[in-house]
Amino acid sequence: MKQFIFIALLVLSLAGCKKENKPEEVAARYPILYNMVHHNPGEPRFNTKYTEPSYIKELGYNGQVPKFEIQCAVTYDAYEDNLVPDNTPEKMWIHRKAADVRIMLENAKRAEMPIYPFTDVFVVPKSVMAKYGDEMKLDGRLSIHQPRTQEILKAQIDEIFTKFPELGGLTIRFGETYLHDTPYHEGNRPVYGPDDHIKILNLLREEVCVKRNKKLIYRTWDWGKVKEKFHLRPEVYLKITNAVETHPNLYFSIKHVNGDFLRDLPFNKTIGIGKHQQIVEVSINQAGMYGRNAHPYYIGKGVIEGWPEMEEKKGLRDLYDNEQVKGIWTWTWGDGWFGPYFGNEFWMDLNEFMIREFTKNPLKSEEAIFKEYASTHLKMSTDNITKLRDLCLLSVDAVFKGQATHMQYMQPWWIRDHFFSAMDMSIYVKKGIADAVLVEKKENLKTWYKMEEIANSISLPNKEDQEFLKVSTTYGCIKYELIELIFRTQIMFAQMEIDGKAFDKEEAQLILKTYKDKWDEWLTLKKENPCCPTLYVDYAADHCMGNEPFNTSIKKLESLLKNN
Numbered sequence: 001m002k003q004f005i006f007i008a009l010l011v012l013s014l015a016g017c018k019k020e021n022k023p024e025e026v027a028a029r030y031p032i033l034y035n036m037v038h039h040n041p042g043e044p045r046f047n048t049k050y051t052e053p054s055y056i057k058e059l060g061y062n063g064q065v066p067k068f069e070i071q072c073a074v075t076y077d078a079y080e081d082n083l084v085p086d087n088t089p090e091k092m093w094i095h096r097k098a099a100d101v102r103i104m105l106e107n108a109k110r111a112e113m114p115i116y117p118f119t120d121v122f123v124v125p126k127s128v129m130a131k132y133g134d135e136m137k138l139d140g141r142l143s144i145h146q147p148r149t150q151e152i153l154k155a156q157i158d159e160i161f162t163k164f165p166e167l168g169g170l171t172i173r174f175g176e177t178y179l180h181d182t183p184y185h186e187g188n189r190p191v192y193g194p195d196d197h198i199k200i201l202n203l204l205r206e207e208v209c210v211k212r213n214k215k216l217i218y219r220t221w222d223w224g225k226v227k228e229k230f231h232l233r234p235e236v237y238l239k240i241t242n243a244v245e246t247h248p249n250l251y252f253s254i255k256h257v258n259g260d261f262l263r264d265l266p267f268n269k270t271i272g273i274g275k276h277q278q279i280v281e282v283s284i285n286q287a288g289m290y291g292r293n294a295h296p297y298y299i300g301k302g303v304i305e306g307w308p309e310m311e312e313k314k315g316l317r318d319l320y321d322n323e324q325v326k327g328i329w330t331w332t333w334g335d336g337w338f339g340p341y342f343g344n345e346f347w348m349d350l351n352e353f354m355i356r357e358f359t360k361n362p363l364k365s366e367e368a369i370f371k372e373y374a375s376t377h378l379k380m381s382t383d384n385i386t387k388l389r390d391l392c393l394l395s396v397d398a399v400f401k402g403q404a405t406h407m408q409y410m411q412p413w414w415i416r417d418h419f420f421s422a423m424d425m426s427i428y429v430k431k432g433i434a435d436a437v438l439v440e441k442k443e444n445l446k447t448w449y450k451m452e453e454i455a456n457s458i459s460l461p462n463k464e465d466q467e468f469l470k471v472s473t474t475y476g477c478i479k480y481e482l483i484e485l486i487f488r489t490q491i492m493f494a495q496m497e498i499d500g501k502a503f504d505k506e507e508a509q510l511i512l513k514t515y516k517d518k519w520d521e522w523l524t525l526k527k528e529n530p531c532c533p534t535l536y537v538d539y540a541a542d543h544c545m546g547n548e549p550f551n552t553s554i555k556k557l558e559s560l561l562k563n564n
Contacts, residue, residue, distance in 0.1 A: 032327025038334025288336025
């Protein structure tokens, strides 16, 4: 009887051990975990540990998607000798680019890191375009339906894999084609609708997956008519992908948001449908819209479980039973055009860890992942972990409500990268919610003051991180104090124009004084703290959807005061 009881207890014990090991077992649920640093177009490359293959290999990534314009490292000599003339600056630049790529690939090879470079397939040397551009166009634009275009594309792929056979495959980018870093090349987007997608997909599948047994990661991010957008509409996604035969090396890469990496949008409706394998893209910078990790903005809970404002709350956690989804692709750095810039990756490291570790352990709770990072990596005490989590959870709405509102959809691109623009806020006046929005902004500042108080009370073993945590939180607090003044200014102008409200001289004087004081405070913070991120600017508004820089509104206020 004792022997029977012992055996029974042993069986139960083994069963218990199996249950405890479940998190390790489910790590294989998402076999793909890739990372990319998207260098800002036309700017110096980011100097970050996340570009190092050996570093991200240690973190558990099994693929890297570098942005080094590999399509510009080919000469097309095998297609037509001297098509790009020898002994010219154009060809020398191409050879230099190939040497640069070779060095980076050797670095990845030593780290045993597979490489799937970001590739613009319709970007070719100017000499190629000069000779064959007309034959590659249909109705005045480059077209995959033209025989010459197909020949050039096949030649490009052939030379890429001949020169760089160690490549794991290619990641195909289209929709936005940037030539800022390619002075001797021309090109444009390769697709304009479903028929173009189907044509180029089948060609690429044959050339990359079938002929060369390499991975093809085809991004669905698209431009054009909303009703035809690949990445937004399930019926379009299915029309395109159903016309392409599956292949074990073919993946479709889809942003987790039904649009760009923005709040106030639903989870992507094309994820988890169709017959093909999928990879989900997550930007750690969230389109450069929310501070780019220069100040607290915690994305872990929102991306994994869904954001507070979602009507249908959905996040990465809800994809577990979607067999099409094979993994996650994170973007660290980039995903925008400019700054802010900073030398401490504290907030980026936290957000990156959340998405990465969730991918490896998708049954672990968001809170457990957070506490693991704070205790194991930051070496924080229990009390300080609680404080950091409180600060992070407060930042979720402190950032979003600081520059948008739940009361009305607002064009989000009025503040992006490091620009403050003069957003037209007349919609709030027309809808009769202007005063409520201003109250919301004022109340939101109280959250930032609370965050600043918490940050100043947190102790970290790494004193450089502790300093950055405090300085960056104060940085964010001043930023949103300035944004509250922008709301007050733009709403004042809208009320004057729409309601015929008289110019409020006292309010204008207060705005101008406070605005100057806050900028002085921000400049002092930067001058006195080497770790402080670079500041925003109000004298330019690049890529802010046509808005003027906010300093135009400041000048308008000054002019009105002078004349009243």
